[in-house]
Amino acid sequence: MFFSDHPFSNLIDSITNEKGEDGKYFNPLKLNDPRYEKLPLSIRILLEAAVRKCDGFYVKKEDVLAILDWQHQQGVAEVPFAPARVLLQDFTGIPAMVDLAAMRDAVAKYGEDPNLVNPKCPTDLIVDHALQIDFSKWNQEMELIRNKERLQFFKWCSKAFRNVNVVPPDFAAVHQVNLEYISRVVQESDGFLFPDSVVGTDSHTTMINGLGILGWGVGGIESEAVMLGQPVSLTLPKVVGCKLVGSISALATSIDIVLGITKHLRQAGIAGKFVEFFGPGVSQLSIPDRTTIANMCPEYSATVSFFPVDDVTLKHFKKTNFTEEKLEMMEAYLKAVKLYRGYQEQSEDPQYSEVVEINLGSIVPHVSGPKRPQDRVAVSDMKQDFLSCLSEKVCFKGFHIPPEKQETLVPFQHGGKEYQLAHGSVVIAAVISCTNNCNPSVMLTAGLLAKKAVEVGLAVKPYIRTSLAPGSGMVTHYLNTSGVLPYLSQLGFEVIGYGCATCVGNTAPLPETVVGAIKQGDLIACGVLSGNRHFEGRLCDCVRANYLASPPLVVAYAIAGTVSIDFERDPLGVNADGKPVFLSDVWPSREEVQHVEEHTVISSIFQDVGVRAEKGNKFWNNIDCSESVLFQWDPKSTYIRCPPFFSNLTKECLAPQSIDNAHALLFLGDKVTTDHISPAGSIARVSAAAKYLQSKRLTPREFNSYGARRGNDAVMTRGTFASIKLQNRFIGKTGPKTLHVPSGQTMDVFEAAERYQKDGIPLIILAGKEYGSGSSRDWAAKGPYLLGVKAVIAESFEKIHRNHLVGMGIIPLQFRPGETADTLELSGKERFSISIPQEIAPKQEITIKSEMDVAFYRHGGILRYVAQRMLAKDY
Structure with a gap:
């Protein structure tokens, strides 16, 4: 500088x-x-x-x-x-790095130095999202073998690109690495000190705000822009001051505090705003508590939930590998620029857009479900609430089971023994990696609960698919050091590896006898997980009710075997003497948990994190990769493929092209999320992606997941709009199908798009309100672009997704106020022509938000924009 x-x-x-x-x-x-x-x-x-x-x-x-x-x-x-750094997990990191590798090819093609293509902003890529649950003790090895091509590419990236740090697999989940290893609170570059900040390609990036580091999740396209030197553009946010008062209940975990705060803030209507915590209650929250609370802010649609640095923050970092000198400089700098908070003097309180006050003493344990994270249920009301859900009509809270079928019991055999399933039976119980495991108190509570339960003779039924995917080796370390890990294993919660598993659809298939019993009785089987994503069908197609719960409650419901239980009145089970055992008998006290936490979460844990990150692992260290500046693409690879984003690249910016006689590929309703659009989870055997992989002589066992194959545009394009929950008005029922209008045939979305492209017919999408809502995903824009979509016409857009569409050269158009596809009497089968002015500019009838949006659209998207600037030697 x-x-x-x-x-x-x-x-x-x-x-x-x-x-x-x-x-x-x-x-x-x-x-x-x-x-x-x-x-x-x-x-x-x-x-x-x-x-x-x-x-x-x-x-x-x-x-x-x-x-x-x-x-x-x-x-x-x-x-x-302009954030200080970019954080990538491998699912979204691999397409970003593949795009940069392809950009190097494009630049080299015109005789320019491919070394020009490097991230300008420091970028950390953590390999953590490929994990599938196969056999608990061999998952790490199987992951490495299954994903060898991807890992070779990542290894090449670590050597070929400047400003890229790759953290190897089987080390930790991305956000644990961010919290424990990468984050610095105060950065230093070229002799200048400045606040640490980050944008990451995952909704959980907001966890970092618990450390006083400003950061939030963005899509892959936006992250690529930051990597290439473009700042993030945002509307100057309103900031809601969240004042915490009162004392925390002895029975409430930090997860209960999270869900309680989530409820209050969702009701406050803070979508798109910053939340900043203050008040005397803040000092009661540990750093793990704060990061867990900050993690959930996407669930109430805030951009960030920010905890300023205070004495608790500094005390936390004294446990880590920060030196005293670093801590002293950090404190001096933050105090010098007034970024350090104390809560004793109200005169230091900033002026907020508005203030929401929450009494921590009023919060009681809750779970969320059965289909949405915002539908909170007090644990004391769980049994009655589930029974009500059975009777309710099909909706977010209902399943419409006739009264005469609500007592259905279906016997089945498993492991040579007979069991019974009923409505509410738990078949999946997962303590997952990406959210709550960063908080030692809740994980230790789960472990101590398991210990007490085993000691009195309680167990988990063997057909329940249990798993423990710690966020990092730190979690395993303190669970092991505290002596509770063997008890979790005895209940079936064995460590299956470090990475995302259940919450991204990577749960191993349920036993066939269990699936058969569920189908036979049309049962509402349940999954319980300690995450923040559980939409219907995401965990497993046959598990229709899923509940978010704290780790100790996941263990408790697994022991009970059902969610239809009142923990105050109904026993978890019976002990060896046949006496009933209640949850209160095995629930550890807050003081007991805090005592164990203080003696296990120590500085050596953080030092171990740093050592393992630098050493990598034997498999990773032995991977061979090319030393070349340009990546050597393997035409036989089904994981890594050079994307076509730079085909027909020119040095000059071409004038915007109008869209003539387009057909609608899809006719969609309201709240179509990026889960509906973007490929995710396992690859269905009857899908277009499966047909492609089979043509490459792969068997279904070798399909892996969409996330693992994000570096292959052929797979991802075929997986776009492949959700079983997609509701296309052309079809009238859910599924990844559409109408090919000229022929009148119903076919897979990809097959219809391919046929349109062969006939030279451009495509649009018609949609309702909040198109593109949900977590940010780059392939929600890249996929439609490769399907041939030129424009999306919707009643309204989620802002980030709208920006992503522009970033891929797809123009987002919004109906005029009061107009919809229905008021205009559109059937979707019409031909659409959209006249785009040669001198397109902001504030025209065509919705464009900024000059940068216009620049990106005129160049055909942000990737081509950057490549053309390089060719013009203006980079």
Whole structure:
């Protein structure tokens, strides 16, 4: 960096450490503007980044002034944010890196140096999402063998690209690595100190806000833009101050606190806003508590849930591998720029857009379900609520089971013994990797509960698919050190590996006798998991009711074998003497958990994390890969393929093309999510992707998952709109089918799109409200682009997905207010022509949000935009 001619060079200040070394930094206090100290601390981080990155092009002085005037500009001004780093997990990281490898090919084709193609923003890629549950003790080895091609590509990336750090597989889940190993709170580069910040390709990225590090999840396309030097564009957010008061109940876990806060904030209507916590209750929350709370903010549609750095934060980092010198510099810098919080003086409280007050003492244990995370149920009401769900008509809370069938019992054989299934029977119980395991208190509560349960003779029925996928080796370490891991294993919760499994649809098939019993009785079988995603059909097609619960409650429901239980009145089981054992008999006290936590979660754990990250593992270290600047694509590979995004690339920007005589590929309703659009989970044997893989002589056992094959556009394009829950108005029932209008035939979405493309017919999509809602996914935009979709016409869009469409050269068009496909009497079978002006500009009837959006669209998407700038030597 060169700051001699920086427009805010007068703000440069310095801190001297004990060794007499200076750390320079931009000090916003030297603006001498009283508005700064009234800003929420999360906004102060945005302001510092804008000051430091102000170059007159990506970030202008007007942007800095707009952020400083946050009180009047919130919700109005569009501002840029250049985060300190990018975080990729492998599912979304592999297409990003494949795109960069393809961009190198495109640049080299025109005689330019392919070494130009490197991330400008430091990027960490964590290989963690490929795990499937096969046989618990061999999962890691099987994962490495199954995904060898992908791992070879990642190994090449680690050597070929500058500014890319690859954390090897079988080490930890992405967010654990982020929390324990990568995060720095205060970064240093070119002698300058500045706040750590991050954007990541996963909704759980928000966990990092619990450390006082500003960060949120973005889609793969947006992350690629940041990697290539483009700032994130966002509307200057409103900030809701969440004031925590009262004392935490002895029986409430941090997960209960999470769900309680989630309920309050969802009701407050804070979609798209920042949440910043303050008040005396904050100091009661440990860092693991805070990261768990911050993790759930996407569930109430906030952008971030931010906990400023305070004494608790510093105390936490003293357990880690941070040196005293680093901690002293961190504290001095944060206090110098007013990014350090204390809660004793109310005069230090910022001015928020609004304040929501939550009494922690009012929160009681809950679960969420049976189909949506926002449908919370008090554990004390669980039995009655489930019975009500059986009777309700089919909806988010109902299954419409006739009264005479609600007592159905279906006997079946398993392992030579006879069992019975009923409505509410638990068949999947998973403590998963990506959310709650980062919190030692809830994991230790689960372990201590398991210990007490085994000691009194309780067990889990063997047909229940139990699993424990720790977020990192740290979790296994403290579960083992505390002596509870063997008891979890005795109940079936064996460590199956480190990576996402159940919540992304990678649960091993249920026993055939169990599936048969469920189908025979048309039973509402249940899954219980300690995650934050459980939409119907996501875990397993035949498991229709799924509940989110804290890890100890997952264990409790697994022991009970049913969700139709009142823990206060109904026993979990009987002991060796035949006496009933209740949950209260085996539930560990808060003091007991805290005592074990203090003696197991120690600094050696964090040191071990660093050592293992640097050493990798034997399999990874022995992988051979090319040393070439350009990736050597293997035409036989079914995992890694050069994508066609740069085909017909030109050095010049072509004028926008109008869309003539297009057909609608799909006619969709409201709230079509990225889960409906983007390929995810296992590859169905009758799908278009399966047909492709079979043509490559692969058997169904070798299909792996869509996530593992995100580096192969042929698989991913065929998996686009392949959701069994897609509701296409052309068809009238759920499924991955559509109408090929000219022939009148019903076929797979991919097959119809392929036929349209062969006939040279452009495609559009018709949709209702909130098109593209849900977690951000790059293939939700890349897939439609490769299917030949040129435009999406919807009543409204989820903002990030709308931006992704633009980033892929698909134009998002919105019906005028009051108009819909129905009011216009569209059948979807019409031919559509869309006239796009040659000089397209913001604020035209065609919806374009910003100049950068226009630039991306004119160039055919962000990837082609960057490649053309490189060819024009303007990068």
